[in-house]
Amino acid sequence: MDEKALDAKVADEQAPHGLERRFAFFSLALLVLLIFPVFAVANRVQPMILGLPFALAWIVFWVGVEFVGVILFYWAEYGRRREA
DSSP states (O other): OOOOHHHHHHHHHHHSHHHHHHHHHHHHHHHHHHSTTTTGGGGGOOOTTTOOHHHHHHHHHHHHHHHHHHHHHHHHHHTTOOOO
16 A cells, blocks of 8 residues: 555545534534433323323334434444455
């Protein structure tokens, strides 16, 4: 491997992809959805969803969204790395 290609590879590994900022924003947005005052929108018992009070269904839904989001961020970070 020539020096120019090696420098490009090192620069690519060290360059921030912005993925960390997106993940931080994603986590912060979900946190805001689960705490006051935004949670006040969902803080009620009716309607019941799958036998759960609405507030609990709201929390379960957003935890599920976060689970899927973390998997996608993991895939975006580590899934696109190539074996050298």
